[in-house]
Amino acid sequence: MKFKKKFYILLVLILAGVAGGLYFKFADQEKPVVSVSPEVTHTNDRTLFQVEVHDPGLGLKSVEIRVSQSGTSHPVAAQEFAEAVSDFSFELELPRLDQGEFQVEVIARDRSIVNWGKGNVTTLNRTMVFDNRPPGISVSTTTHNLNQGGAGLVIYQLSKDVVRTGVQVGDYFFPAFQQPDGRHFCLFAFPHDADPASDVPRIIARDRAGNEQISGFNYHVNPRSFRNDRLNIGDNFLRSQMPQFERDFPDENDPFHIFLRVNREMRADNRAKVEEIAQRTSDQLDFDGVFLRKPNSAQMAGFADRRTYFYQDREIDRQVHLGVDLASTAQAPVPSANKGRVVFAGPIGIYGQTVVVDHGIGLQTLYAHLSSIDVQEGQMVSKGETVGRTGTTGLAVGDHLHFEVLVSGISVNPVEWWDPNWINNNITSKLD
Numbered sequence: 002m003k004f005k006k007k008f009y010i011l012l013v014l015i016l017a018g019v020a021g022g023l024y025f026k027f028a029d030q031e032k033p034v035v036s037v038s039p040e041v042t043h044t045n046d047r048t049l050f051q052v053e054v055h056d057p058g059l060g061l062k063s064v065e066i067r068v069s070q071s072g073t074s075h076p077v078a079a080q081e082f083a084e085a086v087s088d089f090s091f092e093l094e095l096p097r098l099d100q101g102e103f104q105v106e107v108i109a110r111d112r113s114i115v116n117w118g119k120g121n122v123t124t125l126n127r128t129m130v131f132d133n134r135p136p137g138i139s140v141s142t143t144t145h146n147l148n149q150g151g152a153g154l155v156i157y158q159l160s161k162d163v164v165r166t167g168v169q170v171g172d173y174f175f176p177a178f179q180q181p182d183g184r185h186f187c188l189f190a191f192p193h194d195a196d197p198a199s200d201v202p203r204i205i206a207r208d209r210a211g212n213e214q215i216s217g218f219n220y221h222v223n224p225r226s227f228r229n230d231r232l233n234i235g236d237n238f239l240r241s242q243m244p245q246f247e248r249d250f251p252d253e254n255d256p257f258h259i260f261l262r263v264n265r266e267m268r269a270d271n272r273a274k275v276e277e278i279a280q281r282t283s284d285q286l287d288f289d290g291v292f293l294r295k296p297n298s299a300q301m302a303g304f305a306d307r308r309t310y311f312y313q314d315r316e317i318d319r320q321v322h323l324g325v326d327l328a329s330t331a332q333a334p335v336p337s338a339n340k341g342r343v344v345f346a347g348p349i350g351i352y353g354q355t356v357v358v359d360h361g362i363g364l365q366t367l368y369a370h371l372s373s374i375d376v377q378e379g380q381m382v383s384k385g386e387t388v389g390r391t392g393t394t395g396l397a398v399g400d401h402l403h404f405e406v407l408v409s410g411i412s413v414n415p416v417e418w419w420d421p422n423w424i425n426n427n428i429t430s431k432l433d
Contacts, residue, residue: 043209060085150193171200276410298327323412324405353395363409
């Protein structure tokens with residue numbers, strides 16, 4: 002009897018151990034991981050969703066995908082796995098839906114024996130808005146007379162909220178800014194290197210669901226030709242100007258090669274910096290009439306001059322001069338061309354000591370090669386207030402001011418903004 006009792010006890014212990022081992026083997030507690038991308042709040046019938054399911058334990062047993070709207074459920078996929086798989090992917094194309102909210106539901110079950118054999122279950126519910134109607138665009142301005150290299154203003158209204166809108170001209174995009182009354186103001190440029198014959202300005206509006214509307218508007222572009230300049234680079238210039246850039250190119254020892262890298266690489270980087278500064282703009286256009294030109298100054302170089310650089314009678318580079326160069330006396334005071342907010346004050350590579358003043362909706366003025374700066378970032382300046390003094394900092398020959406008018410970071414011809422008739426016809430009359 003004692004032997005039988007011990008035997009049964011041992012048998013129970015063995016069976017309990019086996020059962021425990023089986024439980025720990027097949028009763029993992031980790032649930033399947035489910036994701037649906039892209040993670041958006043609004044979508045349309047052109048969006049494809051990627052459903053990804055991963056089980057880190059014993060593998061998946063089943064996956065079910067449903068799309069529901071207004072109480073109606075649309076089964077999309079139901080997959081039972083005869084053998085364990087760790088990963089499941091599915092490209093979800095939405096069924097026919099009405100405008101409005103809908104739900105995507107993904108139910109994933111693994112092969113665990115927990116929950117009385119039902120396994121671990123993960124349910125992902127995603128609520129989104131279905132919208133396949135593009136924004137409507139209504140243009141309120143009727144005339145848009147543009148000069149190649151110049152600027153224009155278009156005002157329009159949209160039928161819905163959007164995430165991106167503005168004017169596209171060739172490869173250039175100029176964002177619009179919504180006003181308190183709901184209208185959108187877009188100050189845009191017809192860049193100097195755009196083609197009047199093929200680069201057609203278009204208004205673009207894209208909503209949260211990805212629906213995009215493109216609209217044209219009445220416009221006329223006056224083609225312009227730009228001056229060609231020959232610049233001879235001498236050894237004296239290289240010896241005097243290149244030492245300031247040696248730390249930027251420590252692997253170069255020859256002033257000539259430093260110049261080439263400054264004129265190409267640094268110039269491109271500096272333009273990118275100017276375009277980044279353009280994002281620091283107000284959504285309200287605020288300026289006071291015609292823009293000031295630095296008084297008693299002679300123009301030394303014009304807007305969009307095509308410059309060909311020569312060294313020892315050999316062509317070495319070509320660049321475009323953006324802005325105008327104005328010279329008078331050394332270290333002459335530089336007035337702000339109009340009222341605005343200082344959004345940058347400091348050095349920028351070839352521009353040297355630089356100030357950028359913002360006038361709203363992407364309109365900015367830039368003052369470069371300054372010997373000193375008299376303002377600081379964030380400061381409000383009035384029209385005519387001194388922002389600094391002329392100098393030779395950066396890539397400059399002789400004391401002068403390099404002045405630019407910028408539209409969303411793209412340089413435009415300052416002459417337009419010095420002309421009260423142009424400003425009235427193209428800007429202020431539209432605002433009124």
